[in-house]
Amino acid sequence: MKKILLFACIITTLFSCQKEKADLIIINSNTYSVNDNFDKVEAFAVKDGKFIAVGTSKEIQEKYQSKNTIDAKNQTIVPGLIDAHCHFFGLGLSEQKVNLRGTKSYDEVLEKLVAFQKEKNTSFITGRGWDQNDWEVKEFPTKEKLDKLFPTIPVAIGRIDGHALLVNQAAIDFSEITKDTKVSGGEIMMKGGEMTGVLIDEAMDFIKFPSISKKEAIQGLLDAQKISFSYGLTTVDDAGLPRFAIELIDSLQKANDLKMRIYAMVSADNQEQIDYYISKGITKTDRLNVRSFKVYGDGALGSRGAALRKSYSDRENHFGALIYTPKRYQEIAKQIAASEFQMNTHAIGDSANTWMLKTYKEALKGEKNRRWRIEHAQIVSNDDFKNFDNILPSVQPTHATSDMYWAKDRIGKDRMKGAYAYKKLLNTYGKIALGTDFPVEQVNPFLTFYAATIRKDLNNYPENGFQIENVLTREETLKGMTLWAAYANFEEDEKGSIEVGKFADFVILNQNIMEVNGSEIPKTKVISTFLNGEKVY
Structure with missing residues (x-):
């Protein structure tokens, strides 16, 4: 009997030794691989930061062994989530300022500013998040009350979409602007011949903000990473970064302080920056990909800065505006087309979409795989949808459910037929990249999932x-x-699905978002987030 037991132990040991070692094994899961067949799998193994096998629990356990084996107990697992359009750095900086999101009145905004200043005692008050469309009085605020509360301290607070700024007289004086300051691609709002304190789009550039300190920038990036990992995001597309931010991100990633994968869209707001990065060429590491430029076509619908082909329905003879001249967009597109870089343009209004699609088509000359993107593609004329055949739509579903209460008032019934038309855009291009535009909207990607699939x-x-x-x-x-968001970043071969050879980025959820009742989707929570097979949340 002892000999039999000894023989059995030897066989077991030999069999165990024949197994390949893995850094991590997941078994008994309900995993959506998001491969070409959208297969579900039970288990997978990870080594050196990548998936090395997927299959049944039996198959994986027979071939691999690991000191780190997790029994998922049928919990749902999806690939690491990618936010295809957000402002990661902006989120981090906003964490260092007064948060005005969710305020229900101008008076509540003022209360928050007073409380913030009492705590921080800053020499220049900044913040973001107010939205007059959420207030009972749905009109832009004016600066009179700000001037009384803060007669000597400059205040500059951004609307939630980042396309309007409310400032007090102290900020106006500090920035040395007047009602006669000439603005192109924006507006200094006036009432009774005097400045109201609201600046739209390019007019905001006249406000002189205090410089961002390196310490503040680093803390912001780390704060944004912590928040993003908690929601299952493993890659973020930061839509419009200055050179100093990209270089800071790179240094933090190299020091392993910043682990988030970032697809950096270089802000194309100055020619010097465009020239620098085109001359430098694409920068690609496992965590950083710099190969695109973010261009602004127009402003936002909420602040009536979106460029429309016909007048706003609720403001006669007002059409919004392109940020630059048509010629300037042609110049930018021609320069980018001659490089390997991607062009990603913010286009909200139907006029902006029309012009940018035309500009793209002329610059690309029929090329099919440049993956140039229209960011937002919010209001599209019926005869323009066909032009998305080789132009990738990148949209944010929560914009639809945030704007649905008042969008019809802005553009009327007829134009609404081509607004927030995500299925129609998908059917034309064949793919669609989804994001949030945080901190304009909430970071939570499950609200994106809910808005896209339920639209409530x-x-x-x-x-x-x-x-x-x-x-x-x-x-x-x-x-x-x-997967499609990864494709939009030219990264579909390395991420976006749970397949052999790809980065081991995945998320364990508390419920099955593919099957739960639609009303339950927003309640989804992340149990764990893994990046390169490492648990980061």
């Missing part, structure tokens, strides 16, 4: 969904937040 707000409004003909399926939505 958190109070179940509207009952039948907002323009439900443009709803995306859950499979399309998950692809838009993983």
Whole structure:
């Protein structure tokens, strides 16, 4: 009997030795691989930061062994989520300033400013997040109350979309601007011949803000990373970064202090920066990809800065405006087309979309795989949808459910047919990249998933969904937040799905977003986030 037991132990030991070693094994999971067949798998193994095998629990356990084996107990796992359009650095900086998101009145904004200043005692008050469309009085605020509360301390607070700024007289005086300051591509709002304190788009550039300290910038990036990992994000597309921020990100990643993967869109707001990066060429590491430029086509619909082909329905003879001249967009597109870089342009209004699509087509000359992107593609004329055949739409579904209460007032019934038309855009290009535009919207990607698939707000409004003909399926939505978003970044061969050879980025969820009742989707929580097989949340 002892000999039999000894023989069995030897066989077991020999069999165990034949198994390949892995750094991490996941078994008994409900994993959506998001591969070409959208297969579900039970288990996978990870080594050196990449997936080395996927299959059944039995298959993986028979071939691999690891000191770190996790029994998922049928919990749902999806690839690491990718936010295809956000402002990661901006989120971090906003964490260092007064947060005005969710305020329900101008008076509440003022209360928050007073409380912030009492705590921080800063020499220049900045913040972001107010939205007059959420107030009972849905009009832009004016600076009179700000002037009384802060007669000597400059105050400059941004609207939630980043396309309007409310400033007090102290900030105006500090910045040396007047009602006669000439503005192109924006507006200094006036009332009774005097400045109201609201600046739109390019007019905001006249305000002189205090410089961002390196310490503040670093803390901001680390804060943004912590928040993003908690929501299952493993890659973020930062839509518009200055050179100093990109170089700081690179240094923090090299020091292993910043682990988040970042697709950096270089801000194309000055020629010097465009020239520098085109001359430098694409920068690509496992964590940083610098190969695109972010261009602004127009402003936002909420501040009536979006460029429309016909007048706003709620403001006669007002059309919004392009940020630059048409000729300037042609110059930028021609220069980028001659390089290997991608061009990604913010286009909200139908006029901006028309012009940018035309400009892209002329610059690309029929090229099919440049993956140039229209960011937002919010209001598209019916005859322009066909032009997305080789132009990739990058949209943010929560914009639809945030704007649905007032968008019709801005543009009227007819133009609404081509607004937030995500299914129509998907059907034209074949793929769609999904993001949040945080901190304009919340970071939470499950609100993106909910808005795309259910098209309602958190109070179940509207009952039948907002323009439900443009709803995306859950499979399309998950692809838009993983594989298609990776494709939009030229990274589909290294991330976006749980397949052998790709980075081991994945997320364990507390419920199955592919099957739960639609109303339950926003309640989804991240149990764990893994990047390179390392647990980062």
